[in-house]
Amino acid sequence: MKKGLFVTFEGTDGSGKSTQLELAAKYIQEKDVEFIQTRDPGGTPLGCKIREILLNYDGEVAPYCELFLYLADRAQHIDEKILPALNEGKLVLCDRYVDSTMAYQGYARGLGADRILQLNRIAAKSLMPDLTFVFDVNTEVSRQRVGDKKDRLESEADDFHKKVREGYLDLAGKFPERIVVIDANRGIEEVHQDVVKVLGRFFN
Ligand SMILES: Nc1ncnc2c1ncn2[C@@H]1O[C@H](COP(=O)(O)OP(=O)(O)O)[C@@H](O)[C@H]1O
Numbered sequence: 473m474k475k476g477l478f479v480t481f482e483g484t485d486g487s488g489k490s491t492q493l494e495l496a497a498k499y500i501q502e503k504d505v506e507f508i509q510t511r512d513p514g515g516t517p518l519g520c521k522i523r524e525i526l527l528n529y530d531g532e533v534a535p536y537c538e539l540f541l542y543l544a545d546r547a548q549h550i551d552e553k554i555l556p557a558l559n560e561g562k563l564v565l566c567d568r569y570v571d572s573t574m575a576y577q578g579y580a581r582g583l584g585a586d587r588i589l590q591l592n593r594i595a596a597k598s599l600m601p602d603l604t605f606v607f608d609v610n611t612e613v614s615r616q617r618v619g620d621k622k623d624r625l626e627s628e629a630d631d632f633h634k635k636v637r638e639g640y641l642d643l644a645g646k647f648p649e650r651i652v653v654i655d656a657n658r659g660i661e662e663v664h665q666d667v668v669k670v671l672g673r674f675f676n
């Protein structure tokens with residue numbers, strides 16, 4: 473049985489997920505809580521190989537191939553890393569998880585978020601986050617922060633990223649019990665303070 477707390481960091485590319493996860497980890501370290509930091513895809517050695525294909529493969533990738541690669545990565549990730557940590561009572565901080573798959577493959581690629589949730593239940597043994605931060609930024613801010621060095625998904629057109637963003641906001645409406653949307657157009661420290669306010673509920 474799962475005992476730890478599973479927290480995921482979500483948002484479009486350049487929304488500040490990785491930055492905020494690092495800051496959250498520093499905050500938690502001070503609280504003396506046992507935790508791990510991980511990322512999806514690529515949280516395991518096998519997952520790193522899958523991540524390499526997902527982010528850098530330069531040929532056409534069929535939408536369902538892409539989806540199942542993400543789910544394959546996740547199946548390995550939860551077995552090898554996330555569930556063992558949660559079972560030991562640890563807090564797990566994960567950079568992207570199921571909401572990314574629903575936003576990118578479900579909404580933006582049009583495969584349908586509900587269907588992805590069903591498939592994710594199989595791949596991820598129904599493991600859902602206890603808490604999810606969605607860092608919301610407008611397209612212009614996101615574009616500026618990503619810069620010119622883009623991976624395969626970051627290279628998608630603006631319309632794709634717009635759909636991803638709308639997808640996340642729709643998901644936040646569907647899962648209000650676990651998703652917290654944070655305005656991430658602001659400075660790093662301001663955004664971090666909002667994260668701390670929410671995380672603090674679990675520690676104080
Ligand atoms: N709130 C912020 N304001 C300004 N720049 C930011 C902010 N958050 C992140 N950045 C910068 O934007 C870039 C992308 O941030 P990152 O955390 O890697 O985003 P993500 O992991 O969501 O793609 C980095 O160069 C980071 O330093």
Ligand SMILES: [Mg+2]
Nearest residue numbers: 489490491567
């Ligand atoms: Mg990142």
